[in-house]
Amino acid sequence: xxxxxxxxxxxxxxxxxxxxxxxxxxxxxxxxxxxxxxxxxxxxxxxxxxxxxxxxxxxxxxxxxxxxxxxxxxxxxxxxxxxxxxxxxxxxxxxxxxxxxxxxxxxxxxxxxxxxxxxxxxxxxxxxxxxxxxxxxxxxxxxxxxxxxxxxxxxxxxxxxxxxxxxxxxxxxxxxxxxxxxxxxxxxxxxxxxxxxxxxxxxxxxxxxxxxxxxxxxxxxxxxxxxxxxxxx
Numbered sequence: 001x002x003x004x005x006x007x008x009x010x011x012x013x014x015x016x017x018x019x020x021x022x023x024x025x026x027x028x029x030x031x032x033x034x035x036x037x038x039x040x041x042x043x044x045x046x047x048x049x050x051x052x053x054x055x056x057x058x059x060x061x062x063x064x065x066x067x068x069x070x071x072x073x074x075x076x077x078x079x080x081x082x083x084x085x086x087x088x089x090x091x092x093x094x095x096x097x098x099x100x101x102x103x104x105x106x107x108x109x110x111x112x113x114x115x116x117x118x119x120x121x122x123x124x125x126x127x128x129x130x131x132x133x134x135x136x137x138x139x140x141x142x143x144x145x146x147x148x149x150x151x152x153x154x155x156x157x158x159x160x161x162x163x164x165x166x167x168x169x170x171x172x173x174x175x176x177x178x179x180x181x182x183x184x185x186x187x188x189x190x191x192x193x194x195x196x197x198x199x200x201x202x203x204x205x206x207x208x209x210x211x212x213x214x215x216x217x218x219x220x221x222x223x224x225x226x227x228x229x230x231x232x233x
Contacts (some may be wrong), residue, residue: 032104036216038097039209045090048083055079060196064205065145069135084133091130094209098152099123101212110219111159118155122148122208146188149204153180156211169218173211180207 049067050057057067057079067087072080081087102119105111111119125147134141156177160170183203186193192200 028104028107031100032108032110033216033220035097035100035104036212036219039094039212042090042094042209043206045086049081049087052083053079053081058196058198059202060199062198064198064201065129065134065141068130068133070133071135088130088133092127095123095126095128095130095148097123098126098148098208098212101216102155105159105215105219110164111162115155115159115162118151118158122150122152122155125149125151149180149184149208152208153177153184153204153211156180156208156215159215160211165215165218169214173214176207176211176214180204180211183207 046064046067050059053067054072064087066079067081068084068091069080070084099120100123102111102116102123105119106113106116125144128144129141129148130144132140132144154177157174158177160172160174160177162170165173180203183200187197187200187204190197195203
């Protein structure tokens, strides 16, 4: 082999050698992998707070936001829970997780820009609803909750069409987003269909929650922490 040929072979080998992924890429991959799964904490916290509610709390007839109200009446004997702050904190964490899903999944190219934007707006809405409970300022709380329900479920519908997903996952995620939107608009228009107003609100909430978890599980391998940088990607 000539000297020129050896030099060319060395250059080719050097180009083919993987390089370590920067810390930022590893961090984004971690967030993309786990943020969506973290939303399940909301179901657990909601159950704990509802179980400590003074009086009989009904998932069927009571709103989720009632669990976050600190005021228990002038004499302190109205239905409420002393753990109300946990529900509000859980809603804030839900919002942070949804926003992180939108940003990190877009960076690792598992959703497009539209879905990412919807998730970020939904996350901001949930954070607003958690920070400003309905007992403090109902209009602001309601505005945040509306952004959460509408943009979050629209985000599912858009994310469900991403080409990286298997056909079965696309159908499930898109259907969950559509069900969540239907539940929200039925809830807002006062149509209970015999299920109770609390059930309708939870259809909108849980559809979004389950959809994000399904997306996270389906993308688990695709969002694992990178060990090398793929320059051709």
